[in-house]
Amino acid sequence: SQQGEEDPQALSIQEGENATMNCSYKTSINNLQWYRQNSGRGLVHLILIRSNEREKHSGRLRVTLDTSKKSSSLLITASRAADTASYFCATDVPEGGSEKLVFGKGTKLTVNP
C-alpha cells in the first residue's frame, strides 16, 4: 500500500538554484525519512524527521514536517549537477512489533550544469 506520494514527479533546474520536493501521506506516523537514489544504484538515507519535529537541517538539505497537513518537504539549496537523482520519502508503519517503511514513488531531479 502506498503511503507517501511525492510531488512533483519530475523536476529540472539549473545548477545553483534551489530544489523543493514535497511528500504527502495518509496516516499518522512516528517519523518520516528521505532517501536518494542515483540511477541504477540503491537508495541512500539522507535524513529522518520525527513526528514531534517541525524542521531539520543537514548540510544543504532542509526538511520540514507538518503533521496537521500530513506533508513534508525536502529543500536542496544551491543545487549541483551531482544532486541529479531520484528522491523518495518513506513513512514508518508499525508491523508485528517491528517497523517497516512505505516508500513513495519518488521525484526525479535533474540539475543542469
Add this chain to the structure above:
Amino acid sequence: DVKVTQSSRYLVKRTGEKVFLECVQDMDHENMFWYRQDPGLGLRLIYFSYDVKMKEKGDIPEGYSVSREKKERFSLILESASTNQTSMYLCASSLDRGVGQPQHFGDGTRLSIL
C-alpha cells in the same frame, strides 16, 4: 559504514527456473528487507525478517519465498520465475526494532526473466 552486498548486479533467467537472490550485510543488523522496484510503482516490500529464521510477508509476497539461516544473510527465492517478475530487486537492512531506524540498501539486482 554499513555495507549491504547483493550477489549479482544483473541476472538473466528463463521462465520456470528457480532463482536465488542473495544479500549479505556486515553490520550485525537484526532487520533485513527485500523490495522490488518498478517504473511508476516505486518500491514495494516483498518480505522482511527481524531475526534469524524469522520472516514476515510484505505487500507483494506471492511467487516469492525467503530464507534467513544466518543473521548476515537474507535470500530471496523465486520458486518458478515468471516474466512478470522481471524487475529491479533491492535488499536493505536496519539495526533493530527501534523506532526510526534508517535502512541501508544494496545496489540492487536487475533481474530479467525470458
